[in-house]
Amino acid sequence: MSTLRTTFEMGVREYARTPILLSLLAFLPVYLILVFHWVMPESRVTVDIPIQGAMSAEMTAVATVLTTPMAAAFVGGAAGLFLMQSASAVDGRLAIAGADAVEIVAARGGVLVLAALVGSVVSVGVLSAVMSVERLRWYLLAILLVALLYGGxxxxxxxxxxxxxGVYVLLFGPFFDLFLAQSPLTDETHALAPFLPGHFPMKLAFDAALTARVVPRNLWFSLAYLAVLALVVGLGFRRGLRVD
Structure with missing residues (x-):
């Protein structure tokens, strides 16, 4: 059995044995999305959607579209934090034993992608129980990008x-980025918004949720941001293995 497969399976089992990660996956999307959906007033508000400009939408729908990526970001971010720290000692011993460092990094990345994917599907599934979006596949892709970015x-x-x-950073970071800086309810775009990881995925998410069209450019910019982040994380993790 290859190092890649062995390390990947170890990572999946480790995730399954971590109660806080399973709790976040099972309960956080349900709690966060449904609570915001139910407490918001049933009124209409004006939102600024990238592809369409100002438009009227139900406040409950806007809140649900905003909190779904937040839930996925929390799940992905927690997975990245906990798996990285818990795996460092084991992976270091694997590297010393002669395991290929690239395969170790790839396996850990695979576990993170799997966690982000499951978290995104669960979050969008909760959203789908209370509302429908215009372009479901594009919306799911946007949520997955958010989860992957915050996982990284x-x-x-x-x-x-x-x-x-790390927990504090990953609690307040997504809230500021996704819920405040990228919110379409504000009159002016926050100065930091274009530089934050949620900028392009959230544009894609709101286009897909509330309009019938999307701008593919937001997908390409999101993927570019993700590629750079993955490279930085991979190099940092590779260096942490302390092998040449």
Whole structure:
């Protein structure tokens, strides 16, 4: 059995044995999305949608579309943080034993992608129980991009901060980025919004959720952001293995 497969299976089992990760996956999307959906007033608001400009939408729909990527980001970010920190000692021993470092990094990345995918599907599934979006596949893709980006950031945070500090960063970071800076309810775009990881995926998400059209450019920019982040995380993790 190859190092890639062995390490990937170890990572999946480790995820399944981590209660906090399973709790986040099972309960956070349900709680976060449904609570915001139910507490918001049934009124219409004006939102600024990238592809269409100002339009009227139900407040409950806007809140649900906003909180779904937040839930996926929390799940992905926590997976990146916890798996990175818990795997470092094991992976270091694997590297010393002669396992290929590239395969170790790829396997850990595969576990993170799987966690982000499952978190995204669960989050969009909860959303679909209370509302429908215009372009479901595009919306799911946007949510997956958010989860992957914050999964990568969670892994990066896990390389430089301890677990407690990392949890705080990954709680407040997505909230500021996705719920505040990228919100279509604000009159003016926040100065930091274009530089934050959620900028292009959230544009794609709102286009897909509330209009019948999407701008593919937002997908390409999101993928470029993700590729750079994956490279940085991979190099950082590879260096942490301390092998030449």
């Amino acid at each position: 950031l969670g892994a990066l945070v896990g390389l430089v901060l301890n677990r407690l500090a």
